[in-house]
Structure formats: structure tokens, C-alpha cells
């Protein structure tokens with residue numbers, strides 16, 4: 001006779017299948033990762049999952065980070081290859097003669113897409129950076145997300161062709177994007193967020209490789225690097241950098 005499993009055992013088995021084993025350690029996937037893969041179910045009972053030693057601490061699959069990591073360490077050791085988008089946008093901003101503070105804003109404008117979450121990337125990015133940059137910089141990063149969808153002929157900004165291709169010709173923004181656009185439009189820092197859009201490069205030059213070291217001076221002057229290391233500090237965003245450092249920690 002076939003062995004029958006209780007619902008709870010089935011849930012455990014499923015959880016097991018979904019985990020990777022790393023030597024003796026179990027590596028859990030966060031719900032946000034599962035949801036992003038389209039996985040959702042309420043068909044099983046609540047289960048704690050198998051009680052096995054789990055990853056807590058440095059992730060041996062990822063490049064080792066220094067004890068006290070800097071923003072540049074995160075750029076090099078955690079940001080994916082599309083960081084060239086940030087680097088080339090910042091290089092363009094510099095060529096266009098923007099103030100250093102705005103070069104930094106362009107350098108970090110899509111930090112959430114490159115390193116964290118894509119959805120609502122302007123909002124997440126601003127939150128990650130708020131304790132460490134000028135208020136105008138994080139505000140502009142938050143608001144560039146909404147402004148991207150709205151042309152401004154006075155500065156030569158058109159609706160991005162790539163958006164029409166990606167989201168459809170008749171794509172309508174959601175109400176919160178419309179609302180935040182209107183807030184930004186009437187804000188004293190409107191042009192700062194708009195400058196991010198104007199220097200937001202979609203056409204990359206594959207032959208141009210910009211290095212993060214090119215911006216070491218700008219970062220040094222305009223990013224408040226915590227002495228204890230980014231993520232080891234007690235700022236309201238430190239946990240986001242810790243999560244980026246060790247994204248599969250069990251808790």
C-alpha cells in the first residue's frame with residue numbers, strides 16, 4: 001500500500017524540494033522570491049519546515065565582502081552586470097556638467113533595480129539611500145520613477161520609446177504614479193528628478209566601460225559612508241544593506 005503523508009508532511013516535503021542544500025545547511029527562499037516566481041498557494045497547512053541547520057551569516061556562494069563594506073564594495077561585490085547602466089548614466093550626467101550631487105543621484109538612481117527589487121524601484125532605492133545622501137538626492141531618486149512616464153518638452157524629455165515597446169502603446173500609469181507626478185511637478189526639486197530622467201541612458205555603448213573608481217571622489221564627498229561599514233550601522237536603512245549582503249539568511 002502506498003505510504004500516505006499528512007498535509008504537514010507534504011508541506012515539509014515541498015519546502016524541502018524548494019530549498020537548496022549547501023553542505024549541511026538549508027537555504028531558505030523568501031516569500032517575495034517565491035511570489036516573484038509566480039508561486040502562491042494556501043492549500044497546505046502551516047508548517048515550520050524541516051528543522052535542520054540553516055544559513056545564518058556570510059553566504060559562501062557569494063563573493064566575500066570586507067568586514068566594513070563601503071558603497072563601492074557593494075557596487076563591486078553585489079550589484080549585477082547592469083550596474084553599467086548606473087555608471088554610464090552618471091558619466092553622462094558628468095559630461096553634461098551637472099553638479100556633483102546630481103552625478104551621485106544618477107549613479108544611484110536605479111540602485112533598487114540593480115541590487116534589490118524591481119517593483120517600485122524609485123521608492124525602494126530612495127529608502128535605501130536616505131540616511132546617507134542629501135535629502136534632494138533621495139527625493140529625486142524616489143520621484144524619477146513617476147516622472148519617467150511624463151514628457152516635458154521644455155527640457156526636451158520625451159516619453160521613452162522603450163516603455164511603449166515594453167508596456168504597450170496604450171499603457172496608463174497607476175493612480176499613485178499620476179499623483180506622485182503631480183506632487184513632483186510642483187515641488188522645488190522637480191528639476192533634479194527630471195535631470196535623472198534626462199541622463200537615464202537606455203542605449204548603452206557596449207564598448208564603453210565606466211568604472212566605479214571614476215566616481216570615488218563624488219562618493220567620498222556626497223555619500224556619508226558609515227565608519228562601521230554600510231549595513232553595520234544603526235541607520236533606518238542599514239537592514240536593507242545587510243539583506244543585500246546576505247540575501248538568503250534564514251531570519
Ligand SMILES: [Fe+2]
Nearest residue numbers: 109110144145
Ligand atoms: Fe529608474
Ligand SMILES: [Fe+2]
Nearest residue numbers: 109110200201
Ligand atoms: Fe535608469
